Amino acid sequence: MMTHRRSTATTDARSTRRSRRALWITLAVVVVLLLAAAAWLAFRALAARDALAATADEAALLQQSVLAGEHDDLDARARSISAHASDAARATGDPVWRAAEILPWVGANLRAVRDISEIADELARNGVPPLLDAADAVDLDSLGVTGNTVDLAPLDAARPALESAVGVFSAAAERAGAIDTGWTLPIITDAVDEVRQTLEPAASTVDGLARAASLLPSMLGADGPRDYLLLMQNNAEVRSSGGIPGAFAVLHAEDGAISLTGQASTADFRKFDEPIAELDAATVALFDEQPGQYVQHALQIPDFPKAAALAAEFWAQTMGSRVDGVLAVDTVTIADLLRATGPVSAGEYELTPDDAVDILLSRVYADEPSPIQLDAFFAGASSAVFEAVTDGRASPAALVEALAAAGDDGRIRMWSADPSEQERLAETTLAGALPIDGAEEVFAGVFFNDSTGGKMNYYTAADITGTLASCGDESRASVDVVWTNTLDPEQAESLPHYVTGNGSSKVDPGQVRTRIAVYGPQGWTASRSTLDGAAAPGQATIDQGRPVIQYEMTLSPGESTTVSVDFAGAADEAQLGLVSTPLIRDPNVRLTTTGCE
Known part of the structure; x- marks a missing residue:
């Protein structure tokens, strides 16, 4: 019996040693595999990095060649771009890479790099070729323009290629925008941001070119005057x-x-x-x-x-x-x-880029007080500019x-x-329509209308600040507009009557009377409005689903006023955008979007 017990103990010890040895072997194998996988991923990451860098370099050279009208090497560059982008996609698309994407923290970086690589590959295969086809159809140096005539045939020929490219670029920009960079390394985050900043205007440009190719022939009289x-x-x-x-x-x-x-x-x-x-x-x-x-x-x-x-x-x-x-x-x-x-x-006058605005909006009024002569001058200036634009110079x-x-x-x-x-124009920057809010952006608006009855807005300036606290169903937006009469008080009496309005609207010389309308996002409500910090009644209405508060104020030379309007509504995760009146000098605009804090 004693011998049997010793034998059993010895067997158990040996079994334990074998189990431990197997465990260590297994762990060693796992470590080796992990190290091998890490080395493989590092190798593939470097390959993807080099391929993407080469893709970017070739794309820049391709753009230069297109703009310079050098079409001989376009096909070769396009093939090079496609090859490099395909290398990047292959480097980030193997099973080891995909499997590693499930890992915490590391996976977010790998997914982001793969997304960038696949976006580049898709653009190289299906986005660039139709653009090159369009470039072959349209001479980018002349754009088919001879004097006051546009050759419409090349635009019509380029339209199918451009429309094909639109969907590819739009989808690429949307995919880039959806990449989650919350857990990515700064170098990856910067790369994603750069891709987004490149793709968004590129997609917009391609869309604009496609719309132009679709609209211009008919709008320029191809189907009738x-x-x-x-x-x-x-x-x-x-x-x-x-x-x-x-x-x-x-x-x-x-x-x-x-x-x-x-x-x-x-x-x-x-x-x-x-x-x-x-x-x-x-x-x-x-x-x-x-x-x-x-x-x-x-x-x-x-x-x-x-x-x-x-x-x-x-x-x-x-x-x-x-x-x-x-x-x-x-x-x-x-x-x-x-x-x-x-x-x-x-x-x-001789109108130049540097003094045209000064002459047309200020100097001519001092030199020519007659309204009839001013009308004749502006008609002549319009004709002269039109001729310059259309005579081929x-x-x-x-x-x-x-x-x-x-x-x-x-x-x-x-x-x-x-x-x-008009339906096609409505989606372009030329439309000038009030925007439609979406999941990514909600808009405020600030619009100015003079009621002085003169030409005093040469002496005005605006600062606009918009802040959105995006908190789902309880979001808040505020818009502050600082409006300033920049005229030196000593100049007021020396201004021509045509500029000051000559009191026709009961405004003293040098004063500026303005209506400022502040628009909120669609479906929101105006919760508070003030003029120079004090509650004041304003005109209130709803325009295309947007709450509007409008004030009218009169400013003497050197004076400023501040219009503030708060809005309440639901923004979810949207950013704040702004549409406003184009002024002589662009307003100083500051927009901020914050979270619920």
């Missing part, structure tokens, strides 16, 4: 969309050829006793019936499609002819165009760049009487 009412907005007398329409013209488009066929001034339009068209309740609440009675007040309406339709109706009932759309351009845009065309002569690419920048700043707006065209 078109006439457009051109409004030259004078920012010295501010309106919601930029400035009062000081000069009017008709642009005729036929088979791509554009010509100026008629001009008028506000003096050619009479006051209508009744509005020329039905006005909605919000417009009447903010501006009475003036937008429908005076053509110069039509652009008080912040929603440009509504304002443009009214302006077109004023033209029809005054001039007896219908237009197919309305184009509004402000004075600041003229300075941008002159950078492409060079200086132009207007009366006794400027690079078409430079003109398009200037126009695109002005469009992004809201200084060029377009409305089409054709519902299908």
Whole structure:
């Protein structure tokens, strides 16, 4: 019996030693496998990094070649981009990499790198080729422009390729925006941010090109002649969309050829006793019936499609002819165009990029006090700029760049009487419509309208601060607007009557009277409003689902006032955006979005 017990104990000890040895072997194997996997992941990560860097370098060279019109090496560069992007996708797409993505902390970094690699591969395979096809169809140096005529055939030929690229770039931008960087290393976070900052404007540009290729042929008369009412907005007398329409013209488009066929001034339009068209309740609440009675007040309406339709109706009932759309351009845009065309002569002046705004919005009023002569001058200046833009002296690419920048700043707006065209325009920066809030962004708005009856907004400035505390169903937004009359009090009496309004609106020389309308997000409510920190009644209404508070104030030279409006609603995780009137000098805008704290 004793022998048996010793044998059993010995067996148990040996079994324990074997189990421990097996455990250590297993652990060693696991460690080796983990080290091997880590080494493999590191190797693949370095390969992905190098491939992505090479992709970015080749993409930059490709862009330079396209812009320079050097098409001989485009296919080779495109193949190189595709090869490098494919290498990055393969490096991050094997089973070991995918398996490691489930690990805490490490996995978030691996997923982010794989997402970036797959985005690059998708763009290289399906996004870049159609863009190169479009580049082959359109000469980017001339854009098919000869003098005042645009060759519409290349645009039409490029349309299918551009429309194909739109979906790829939009999907890539959306996927990049969805990458979770909450647990990623700073270097990965920075890389994702860079991809987002590159893709968002790229997707917007491709979408804009596709829309242009779709819209321009018909809008420039490919399917029959078109006439457009051109409004030259004078920012010295501010309106919601930029400035009062000081000069009017008709642009005729036929088979791509554009010509100026008629001009008028506000003096050619009479006051209508009744509005020329039905006005909605919000417009009447903010501006009475003036937008429908005076053509110069039509652009008080912040929603440009509504304002443009009214302006077109004023033209029809005054001039007896219908237009197919309305184009509004402000004075600041003229300075941008002159950078492409060079200086132009207007009366006794030479307009240059550096002094056009000063001449057109200030100096001419001191030199020419007669309203009739001023109308003639502005008509001549409009014709001179139009001729400079259409006579071939400027690079078409430079003109398009200037126009695109002005469009992004809201200084060029377009409305089409054709519902299908307007639907396409509505999704561009040219539309000038009140925006639609979404899950990612909710908008506030600040719109200015002069009621001085002069041209005093050359001497005004604005600061706008918007803050959103995004807390789901209990979010709060506040908008503060500081409005300043920057005129030196000693200059007030020396200003021309045409600038000060000569007391026609019961405003002393040098004073500025302004209506400031503050819009909140859609579906929200205005919870509090103050003027210079004190509660004050303002005009309140709802415009397209947005709460609006408007104040009218008069400022003497050197004075400032602060309008503050708080809104309550539900923002979930959205950021705060802002739409506002384009002023002579861009407002100083500060927007902040915080959490529930």
